[in-house]
Amino acid sequence: MLKRTAYTLLVLALAGTVTACGRSGPDAAKAATSRGPITVWLSNNAHEVKWGNEMIAEWNELHPDQRITAQNIPAGKTSEEALSASIIAGTSACLVFNTAPSVVPQFEKQAGLVPLSTFPDGKEYIEERSGSLADQYRSADGDYYQLPWKSNPGMILYNKEIFKTAGLDPEHPKLATYDDFLESSRKIVKSGAAKAAIWPAPSSEFFQSWYDFYPAFIAESGGKPLVEDGKPQFDSAAGRKVADFWRQMYAENLAPQESYPGDAFGEHRTAMSTVGPWAVAAYKDSVDWGVVPVPTSDGRPADQVHTFSDEKSVGMYSSCENRATAWDVLKFATSKEQDGKFLAATGQMPLRTNLASTYSDWLEKNPSYKAFADQAERVVEVPNVPGSTEVWQAFRNSWTRSVVFGREPIDSALHDAADQISKILAEN
């Protein structure tokens, strides 16, 4: 009986292995020049979906033999998780208009992405469209596995009504330096105008540092990424200043140690929030807001402040069989004309050079977006390094321990995190 069971298990295991080994993707050389119908996935953002569908309708009208079929990214806990699963299964769309740069190194390792610079005009197109900013999206092997598409530069949005109630000048808020920011925050909380001065999620998910630490660090360091030339940059004077500033915010209960279960800014529970231009449309009816750059210790002028881009790229996935069509669609969807339509439909910033001057007419008519468009010229991305998610998780663990909960001195926490991240980078 035991023998029979063992045989059955062996047969099943072999069947599983054969099935697994039998998986195959399209022939890369053939797919590179092949044209025909393709699929694209769009994010779940209603404004983006509306733009996407209009763009696709225009394309389909012009190219009836190379039709695009669109759908939203399949449901998952995160888009990245759903995309990773689809790479493994070989079911990804040809193009995904919501690929996070932080997962590109992982997808690249999984052989899930097509290097766009292998198209004859690939490198040239990307670098011409995005200028020097494109450099941040180039992978270690020199290729581009993503087309930098649109950014949401993080700025401080503040609620004018709450500022007024707290006795602060809503038209000229004092938020440029850390001292001013802390003083304004104290007045807001002490006056009872709002429960919190600012309320980023203090939780442990790897990506949460993109909305508290990272914009502040980029601003304070004059535009440094988390990792540069294979070395962590935050175990530095700039990193410590940022961590000390946030530690003070948490220690004085100006920023709560617990996540808000809804939209704290939209529900007037906090006076400020670090957000991108998507917030303009989101809060236009519920909050009378103003916007300022992320603070720095010395309060440098707005036109010198860098911030986190919160960018999303377009990726071409290796399951795509008609890559020549996909590349043409990619260029069509990120053309000057389509970028203008995208900006108008979503308020998010296409990652192209001279954004403000290119769309000056639209920005004149929509002045709320001007500050974001100006800021979009000075954005910094997450580092394009292998093990990126692990790197961010290591940083977040140290951040919550030392800065949010004050359970470890900041100096040693940043130093330990830098050591750990160096190890992760070396192992990957």
Add this chain to the structure above:
Amino acid sequence: MNPKHAKATARHGTSRIGALFVTPYALFILAVFAVPLGYTVWISFHRFYFTAPGAGVDTPWVGLANYQAVFTDPVVARAFLNILIFLVINVPLTVGLSMVLASALNAKLPFRSFFRAAYYLPYITASVALVAVWQFLFGTDGLINNLLGDHAPDPSWLVNSHLAMPMIAFFVTWKQLGFFVMLYLAALQNVGKELYEASSVDGAGRIRQFFSITVPGVRHATTLVAILAIITGANLFSEPYLLTGGGGPDHASVSPVLLMYQKGMEQGHPDFAAALGVVLVTFVLIVSLVSRKLTERGN
């Protein structure tokens, strides 16, 4: 035909028909559990990551390297400690409360059906919805802290590194209670009423009856409840992820399954996650066996 031979043939025939009926389920079990389990063990001994179809990637044998990484990772140690904290609170509480409540709901009470349904309701409600209720109750500005005023813990319940895991244990106990009460209610139907009547005649009170008749009478159900509660504890994911924001302050509520998700899915190390999974399964087997020995002691 030799009657002895006929009897043997009949027995053999019955066994074949039985095997035929069992085959689909056995195949299902093999395909859905045995093969993935075997594959997981295989992954845990190799350097492995998931790739797109057709990507030629080496998966070299690494021996115990993944296990070494698991055993030397302080976060893994913390996750298992958290599970132990959870089990120490959750299992006795689940067994005790569900047995007492089942005994009470087995008696002739007014509104008995209402109470039975009320205890079962959290079990069939989505975790996400219940988490929102607990955040409303135990958040910094929650109902409980408003009632406690200055006596509220600081930091608050769900972000307090000492309280986060016990809070999860209480949450899961409350959520699962209805299911375990139902198991005990079923077990109680098999405890003879004459035993209670006889003990009443002998002058035993309700408490004496509970410990001398009810507890031994539902011993097998207790074993089942304890093992299921242990498995539930070992599978913790949604509660630490949702209730305490992805593992709580300084990993105070991180669980092995949450770590498996982070390492395997988010960070692209399924080999590490597989080794952790094998360790977790072994851990659950050992704790379940110990629990079974304890609950069936003196049977």
